[in-house]
Amino acid sequence: MFIHIFLAVICSKVKGYKILPVIKAYSLYPYVFAEIVYLFLQASYIAGNYHYVQYTATFKTIYLYTLLIPIFAYKLYKPGIIGSIFIVIGTLLNKFAISQNGGKMPVFASLSKLTGYYQEASFGVADDIHIIGSEATKFKFLTDFIDLGYSILSIGDVLIHSFVFIVLYCVIKEKNRPYLVTTGGREGYERW
DSSP: OHHHHHHHHHHHHHTTOOSGGGGGOGGGHHHHHHHHHHHHHHHHHHTTOOGGGGGHHHHHHHHHHTTHHHHHHTTOHHHHHHHHHHHHHHHHHHHHHHHHTTTOEEEOOSHHHHHTOOOGGGBTTTBSSEEEOOTTOSSGGGSBOEEOSSOEEOHHHHHHHHHHHHHHHHHHHHHTGGGEEEETTEEEEOOO
16 A cells, blocks of 8 residues: 555654655565555556455455565564564454454445446455445444545454555665764764
8 A cells, every 4th residue: 555655754744754766675576566466456456357356365464465576675573573564453453353243344325436446346246254334234444434434444454554665665764874974973964
């Protein structure tokens, strides 16, 4: 999801990091390729082509594994462990919500109805885990209700996806290390 990239770039700019050095972060290229595939899957879904939905679970795993490459390349072990803890907590929250709602994840759409991403006809056809949320939904705050217009996330999903943000932000920080200067006992980043 491009929201991770956007947030990582915004936070990096706020901290004064340069973004252009990331272009030479070759270890991120598999992740960029995975983002392009993810975009294709989203476009297919919006277009009503549900053929590729059957591969999304496998793709999500591969998508997250592409981030192991920069973790090892830049020795981002501590951020990797923190991100992994978020993945475990997010997964447990999602599994709890699913277990409390008859083995299904209720979805509450708002913005996605306007963008065309949310299509009631796709429920039961596109995947067998999501259902339309209702008043009978238990633990609504743990279900898919965070609507971005192109995806509807749960709190668990946000925690899982925070792993991506953490890795991207840390790669930007590492690629800025050569520009770190020390002046008068204080560290700072030299601006171009």
